[in-house]
Amino acid sequence: MKLETMTDAELLLLGLVAEMPRHGYELEQVIEQRGMREWTQIGFSSIYFVLGKLEKAGFLAAETPAGSKARKSFSITPAGRAALVAQTIEALSSFRPTHSSALLGMVHWPVLSRKAALAALKTRGAAVAHEMERLERIRFGRQPLPDFIEALFDFSAGQLAAEKTWVANTLDYMTTKP
């Protein structure tokens, strides 16, 4: 497995196993508890598939404890940890601009009637406010969170707040201009 070809799901599981050795069902529980499906696609059945891939690549080591009902426990290997570190640095340091649909919408502003354009922007504002509330509820419900996860929520909250201000200012201007 080459580093650049690692999927989000692979990286996610690698990170969870790096925290401490875990077996498949435990990983499912952690993913559920931390709401990780919110931003990555990983089904219950694909957990085992991905774990198998990571094991084959030499990033994880599987251990089957004694006992017939014992489940396979996965732990990270030195190669796995090196891959995780490299990928995390890459994720944190590289800035990839994302393009909001607002850009395309604004480019074509003149094709809309003023009324339709303003209404569309208002709808966007409401959706942003709704998303802010939803994130806030999640954040509240998941206490206590470590400080780096609080910072992660701050990131999304900050982006939403900036968009909310932009919508309000733009609406203001477009509504009042003669």
Next chain:
Amino acid sequence: MDLTKDRKKLMELYRPGTEEFTLVDVPALPFAIIDGQGSPDHGAGADAVKNLFTAIYPIRRQARERMGKAFVEPPVEMLYWADDMRDLTTGNKENWKWRAMVTLPVWVDEEMFSNAVTQAKGHMDAVPNTLRMETFCEGQCTQIMHVGQAQEIPTLLERLYTQFLPRNNLEPIGAYHEIYLDDWSRTPPEQRKIILRQPVRPKR
């Protein structure tokens, strides 16, 4: 006492050594508190901790904004006691009483606390009726940092009660105290740091 203004005291209280029991004078500190009875295992303790942190979340957020770099993540603290203290040492958890606590910034007053609880209400199944804010002064204590499995704690405590305390002419007074410095869902058992603390007084 404002621990964020006295880093030395903060380290003394929350970063004791792992080798020997040491004596420390614990000042009065404000806490958010939830009390419980019976075994804290199987969810009861965890539920209390969750409710506690949910209730103080508005305060914590305010603290992060207000204090910036000076803000220190407060750990989960638990007091354990029993009417018959033998139940504690023999691990008869059904007869235990416990208190989940988390320190609050010194500038939090009753009004801020009740506002926080009001905001947090909708995010809790039910507001625990023992949830409150209280200033608590432990005074003279002995403590040690344990890094590792929780099963190793009884051995350390035996050393405390049968060797360290008698040798120093001290006796326990007040509830036994554990402070959990790690998030157990993210730290393997052998790396978990737990402070074991016992308030003491000179033997009479």
